[in-house]
Amino acid sequence: MSKLHRGRRFFLTAALMLVAAPPALAQDRVVFGLDFAVAGRHAGYFVARDKGFYKAEGLDVEIQRGYGSTDAVTKVGSGATMFSFGDVGSLVIARSQGVKVTCVAMVYGNAPYVLYMRKESKIDQPRDLEGKVIGSPVGAATRVLFPAFAKSAKIDASKVKWLNIDIGARLPMLLAKKIDVTISFLPEWPTMATKAKESGIELTRMVFSDYGVNIYSNGLLVRDETIKTNPDLVRRFVRATLKGLDYAFQNPADAAAILVAKYPELDVKTASAEIAIVKELANTKEAQSRGLGFMDAETMRVTRDVVAEAFEIKQAGPHEELFTNAFLPGR
Numbered sequence: 001m002s003k004l005h006r007g008r009r010f011f012l013t014a015a016l017m018l019v020a021a022p023p024a025l026a027q028d029r030v031v032f033g034l035d036f037a038v039a040g041r042h043a044g045y046f047v048a049r050d051k052g053f054y055k056a057e058g059l060d061v062e063i064q065r066g067y068g069s070t071d072a073v074t075k076v077g078s079g080a081t082m083f084s085f086g087d088v089g090s091l092v093i094a095r096s097q098g099v100k101v102t103c104v105a106m107v108y109g110n111a112p113y114v115l116y117m118r119k120e121s122k123i124d125q126p127r128d129l130e131g132k133v134i135g136s137p138v139g140a141a142t143r144v145l146f147p148a149f150a151k152s153a154k155i156d157a158s159k160v161k162w163l164n165i166d167i168g169a170r171l172p173m174l175l176a177k178k179i180d181v182t183i184s185f186l187p188e189w190p191t192m193a194t195k196a197k198e199s200g201i202e203l204t205r206m207v208f209s210d211y212g213v214n215i216y217s218n219g220l221l222v223r224d225e226t227i228k229t230n231p232d233l234v235r236r237f238v239r240a241t242l243k244g245l246d247y248a249f250q251n252p253a254d255a256a257a258i259l260v261a262k263y264p265e266l267d268v269k270t271a272s273a274e275i276a277i278v279k280e281l282a283n284t285k286e287a288q289s290r291g292l293g294f295m296d297a298e299t300m301r302v303t304r305d306v307v308a309e310a311f312e313i314k315q316a317g318p319h320e321e322l323f324t325n326a327f328l329p330g331r
Contacts, residue, residue, distance in 0.1 A: 027060040028233055033081035034066040035141070035218060036167055038263055040271030041187035041278050043255040045085070048244025050258050057236035067167065069218070070094075070139030076221050077101045083237055087141035088216045088300070088322065092307040096316050100224040103323040105238050105293030107245065108217035109284035112185040112277075113142040113149070113208035116192055118201055121180055126153035126211060135165045135179035142183035145213065147310035152212040175199050185217075186281065190273035215303040216295065217281075219323075231327070238327045242292050249279040291330065295323045 034042055045063055048054050054061045064081065066072045070093075072086030077099040088103055095101065115134070117123045123132065126149075136143040143162070150157035163179055170182040171192055184192060189205065196203045220238060227234055248255035256271035286294045301319040308316035325331060 027055065027058050028236075030054075030059050030061045030083065030233075030237060031064060031081045032061055032237075033064045033072055033075050033084040033086075035069050035072050035085050035087070036067070037065045038063075038259075038266075039188065039191065040256060040259065040266060040274030041185070042085075043252075043259040043271055043275050044245035044248035044278070045241060046244075046259050046262065047248050047255045048240050050262075051244065051247065053240040053243045053247075054237075057240045059233075059236060059240060061237075068137045068139030069141035070144065073099065073101055073221060076223060079223065082222065082226060084221045085218055086221045087144070087218050088303055089141055089145050089307045090139070091221060091322060092304050092316055093144070093311060093313065095322065096308075096313045101221050102224055102227060102321070103216075103219040103295065104222055104227070104234060104327045105242060106216055106219040106282075106284075106287075106295045106323075107278070107293070108185070108219070108281045109287060109295075109299075110281045111209040111213055111215055112187065112217050112281050113145050113213060114184050114186050114189070115142070115181050115206040116174065116184050116189075116203050117181045117206070118174065118177070118196075119204045120201075123181065123204070123206070126150070126155045126206065129181065129206075130156055130159040131161075132180035133161045133163050134181040134183065135163045135170055135173050136183040137167050138164055140167075140183050141217065142185065142208070145208065145215075145307070145310070146183075148215075148306045149208045149211060149213050151310065152208075171195055174203075175201055187274045187277040189277065190270045194270055213306065215306050216299055219293075219295070227324075227327075235327045238293065239329050242329065245278075245282065246292060248275050249282070252276055252279075290325075291328055293328050294325055 069087035069090040072084040073090045073094045075081045076084040147157050173179045174182050193203050252272040252275040256268040260266050260268050286296045304316050304319040
């Protein structure tokens with residue numbers, strides 16, 4: 001066989017292989033909105049992206065920072081994001097106003113709501129909050145749930161003063177004594193306490209669950225319309241996200257390193273500590289027996305009732321409409 005013939009045969013074979021090769025599958029574009037600025041507690045979502053868990057499910061996921069749980073619910077409800085990591089308390093309020101969004105997996109199954117204050121301020125009990133100034137973004141979930149905490153702790157919420165501030169101004173203003181208290185979630189404790197200590201100030205905290213506010217908090221939210229029109233995409237997103245969270249829980253240092261590589265202003269030690277707290281919040285009895293993300297109907301009913309009573313919502317709607325376990329792995 002001549003060299004020319006062999007060359008023609010080679011190129012013909014290569015051309016046939018190219019024709020026969022299956023085309024690369026297009027990935028579904030997804031925008032996932034967080035509740036606040038990126039921090040250690042969000043590491044699991046970046047693990048899902050950077051470890052290829054989303055890609056393996058045919059998803060191209062963009063993760064965006066958030067500006068409070070009310071903002072997170074609003075954005076997913078309007079279609080600005082396809083999924084969001086938001087608070088069920090804010091979801092109860094939104095659905096009563098006609099926003100059709102559903103929780104498809106629970107992450108903060110144990111309530112994370114907390115207030116931080118300077119130890120020197122001697123705010124030791126809930127009643128010490130009366131007359132004090134709490135700095136908070138308007139849509140923060142802990143602020144949304146404060147009326148429920150006030151009622152459970154038997155304090156007069158009308159005697160507490162609120163100052164609207166940006167999320168990034170909370171700690172600087174607290175340390176500068178421009179506010180007495182600020183709102184937060186428990187996973188932020190390692191970051192807040194460490195930064196305060198660097199300034200020579202010790203923080204203390206007041207946890208809502210210690211005063212009877214034991215309700216669901218942040219989970220994965222999606223529009224009802226997306227559930228209806230593209231249930232397979234919802235299932236794939238939930239599966240990959242929970243895989244990322246589980247990896248982070250089992251490998252906190254590695255997960256933290258993945259996050260810090262993209263956000264060098266964070267540090268591995270603090271991020272790892274935040275991941276450990278998220279693991280505790282996610283590790284409910286239901287999660288232990290039914291799998292990560294599972295939601296209990298009775299706990300959801302209590303959550304709805306607490307929020308509805310605190311905000312005097314007369315048409316909160318059936319608690320069954322707030323959530324579904326249908327998209328969790330194995331279902």
